[in-house]
Amino acid sequence: MQSPLRVMIIDEKAERAASLEAALAEAGCDVVARLVTRADLQDKVNQAQPDVVIVDMECPDRDVLEDMSRITRHQPRPIVMFVDRSDSESIRAAVQAGVSAYVVGGVQAERVRPVLEVAIARFNEFQSLRRELEDARSSLVERKVIERAKGILMKHRGMAEDEAFRMLRKMAMDRKMRLAALAREIVAAADLLQ
Amino acid sequence: MKPLRLGIIPLSDCAVLAVAKEKGFFRRHGVEVTLSREVSWANVRDKVAAGALDGAQMLAGMPLAASVGIDPLARPLITALSLDLNGNAVTVSTDLWKRMVRADPEATTKRPIGAGALKKVIEEDRRSGRPLLRFAVVYPFASHNYELRYWLAAAGIDPENDVRLVVVPPPRMVEYLEREAIDGFCVGEPWSSLAVQHDLGRIVVTKYEIWNNSPEKVFAVSPAFAEERAEEHRALLRALLEAAAWTDAAENRAEVARLLADERYVGAAEPLLRASLSGRLLASPDEAPLELPDFHVFHRYAASFPWISHAAWLLLQMIRWGQMTEPIDVLATARSVYRPDLHREAARDIGLAAPATDVKTEGAHAGAWSLADGDGGTIAMGADLFIDGRPFDPAKTVEYLAESAVSDLRVSLDALAARNG
Numbered sequence: 001m002q003s004p005l006r007v008m009i010i011d012e013k014a015e016r017a018a019s020l021e022a023a024l025a026e027a028g029c030d031v032v033a034r035l036v037t038r039a040d041l042q043d044k045v046n047q048a049q050p051d052v053v054i055v056d057m058e059c060p061d062r063d064v065l066e067d068m069s070r071i072t073r074h075q076p077r078p079i080v081m082f083v084d085r086s087d088s089e090s091i092r093a094a095v096q097a098g099v100s101a102y103v104v105g106g107v108q109a110e111r112v113r114p115v116l117e118v119a120i121a122r123f124n125e126f127q128s129l130r131r132e133l134e135d136a137r138s139s140l141v142e143r144k145v146i147e148r149a150k151g152i153l154m155k156h157r158g159m160a161e162d163e164a165f166r167m168l169r170k171m172a173m174d175r176k177m178r179l180a181a182l183a184r185e186i187v188a189a190a191d192l193l194q
Numbered sequence: 195m196k197p198l199r200l201g202i203i204p205l206s207d208c209a210v211l212a213v214a215k216e217k218g219f220f221r222r223h224g225v226e227v228t229l230s231r232e233v234s235w236a237n238v239r240d241k242v243a244a245g246a247l248d249g250a251q252m253l254a255g256m257p258l259a260a261s262v263g264i265d266p267l268a269r270p271l272i273t274a275l276s277l278d279l280n281g282n283a284v285t286v287s288t289d290l291w292k293r294m295v296r297a298d299p300e301a302t303t304k305r306p307i308g309a310g311a312l313k314k315v316i317e318e319d320r321r322s323g324r325p326l327l328r329f330a331v332v333y334p335f336a337s338h339n340y341e342l343r344y345w346l347a348a349a350g351i352d353p354e355n356d357v358r359l360v361v362v363p364p365p366r367m368v369e370y371l372e373r374e375a376i377d378g379f380c381v382g383e384p385w386s387s388l389a390v391q392h393d394l395g396r397i398v399v400t401k402y403e404i405w406n407n408s409p410e411k412v413f414a415v416s417p418a419f420a421e422e423r424a425e426e427h428r429a430l431l432r433a434l435l436e437a438a439a440w441t442d443a444a445e446n447r448a449e450v451a452r453l454l455a456d457e458r459y460v461g462a463a464e465p466l467l468r469a470s471l472s473g474r475l476l477a478s479p480d481e482a483p484l485e486l487p488d489f490h491v492f493h494r495y496a497a498s499f500p501w502i503s504h505a506a507w508l509l510l511q512m513i514r515w516g517q518m519t520e521p522i523d524v525l526a527t528a529r530s531v532y533r534p535d536l537h538r539e540a541a542r543d544i545g546l547a548a549p550a551t552d553v554k555t556e557g558a559h560a561g562a563w564s565l566a567d568g569d570g571g572t573i574a575m576g577a578d579l580f581i582d583g584r585p586f587d588p589a590k591t592v593e594y595l596a597e598s599a600v601s602d603l604r605v606s607l608d609a610l611a612a613r614n615g
Contacts, residue, residue, distance in 0.1 A: 057240075058233055060234050062233075063234045063361055066334060067333075067360065069265075070334070070516070073354075091267075092245065095244035100240065
């Protein structure tokens with residue numbers, strides 16, 4: 001039997017890294033290090049001797065890893081980026097998920113492919129969770145500010161509620177603005193005049 | 195229509211893109227653009243390849259390395275516009291500077307300062323069995339890597355064996371220097387100025403002094419984008435050319451510094467950015483600033499033009515330092531990536547002069563000179579000397595490599611000569 005693939009994870013989001021580690025362990029990998037980037041990455045790679053490095057694309061240290069792509073005296077095990085160069089789909093999937101992977105010292109591509117797939121899946125999951133949270137948060141905030149703008153119009157122009165809302169909507173359309181953005185301006189202006 | 199997405203890296207030389215956006219040059223040419231601040235050069239490259247970005251600020255060597263297939267992704271890129279000349283500096287730690295001054299006081303007083311004093315320090319270290327000095331650059335295919343190596347090699351220092359070169363992201367350079375994880379670096383502004391301001395380092399030599407008016411960043415796109423969306427690409431080039439002219443004007447530099455201070459761009463203190471942008475660089479905390487009017491050149495001296503001779507020189511550095519293992523036809527490769535033809539079309543659209551020739555001898559002009567623009571006019575050009583006085587004739591690529599005393603060739607010169615007849 002082949003020994004398990006040794007994987008290093010570089011990700012500043014601890015929760016995501018932990019979840020990825022669990023998923024990789026389940027897939028039979030040995031996670032040898034989990035780093036939140038920083039100094040001496042090359043030394044860390046040389047110490048931990050991973051076969052694969054999974055790295056968050058938002059981590060600036062990617063450029064440090066790219067420097068390890070050549071055999072030198074200091075760099076006996078070169079690393080290559082793990083995407084099949086002809087496979088645009090896998091490049092796109094990894095970029096969209098925000099994850100990148102490097103293979104250290106010539107491990108076979110077939111063994112590494114599932115690792116990248118697990119990583120892309122986990123990164124995507126976190127991305128959609130975050131988006132949902134953001135959407136929920138912003139729609140709540142937006143509803144509140146639209147209510148306030150409506151209240152201001154009702155008070156100052158003596159309008160009924162649905163009339164005030166229709167006026168807001170028309171103003172937004174005329175100015176090619178989002179309703180919430182217009183509401184924010186009205187609220188800001190009213191605050192200024194008070 | 196969906197806005198075009200262009201990538202930038204937080205450095206002073208994202209200026210032309212930032213100005214094109216903020217001062218309305220993109221809009222004037224009918225293109226809506228969003229700029230995306232990226233954290234690494236690798237990201238910029240991958241996102242352009244995957245279509246997540248339509249174009250980006252890149253190191254001049256990046257589209258070349260990508261197209262030759264020696265970077266990790268190996269997806270071709272093209273460029274029709276250079277974003278700037280010069281703009282970098284080599285900084286050493288205060289400690290190392292003191293050792294250099296002790297080792298050779300004379301070699302550290304006259305500008306441009308060569309690496310002769312550093313060589314003496316390296317020899318001292320070797321005699322006493324100390325570890326190699328560490329210097330950082332920002333990316334393997336960065337001009338910083340090549341100019342630092344050029345400066346070292348010109349003094350007989352072998353960058354492969356006499357020092358250790360590492361990669362550190364620009365915003366972390368100063369922190370690495372402070373932790374003594376590195377002894378020096380070559381980086382774009384404002385990071386050298388920041389090291390000097392905190393009294394952690396001293397600027398020894400500028401990129402301008404290593405090679406006057408040398409290529410730095412380019413605006414790169416995928417060949418598919420340039421072909422399938424040629425009109426939009428051309429409009430982007432027109433906008434960037436006008437933005438470059440605006441950015442270059444001395445009277446606008448203070449506003450450029452103000453723009454770049456914003457978190458969406460460089461996110462550094464305005465006075466720090468203003469220093470090098472106004473051509474006054476503080477090399478040492480206890481000296482008057484250096485007057486370097488050409489520290490950043492965004493447009494004059496045909497700075498926006500994608501010179502085939504610049505591309506050829508960069509490709510030769512990749513060969514010289516062992517990044518290439520297969521022989522290539524240097525000029526043909528340069529021409530497939532650098533696209534002066536597309537540049538001229540866009541320049542003509544807005545009545546802007548462009549050089550009539552694609553190639554010039556580099557290192558042949560000690561001062562101002564002028565160049566025909568193909569329309570009966572002339573373009574004022576700047577100096578283009580190398581620190582060691584060696585000229586580069588793009589017609590003699592193999593001879594140029596053969597004459598480079600220090601190198602780490604992994605391609606035989608014979609094989610190269612066979613491809614470059």
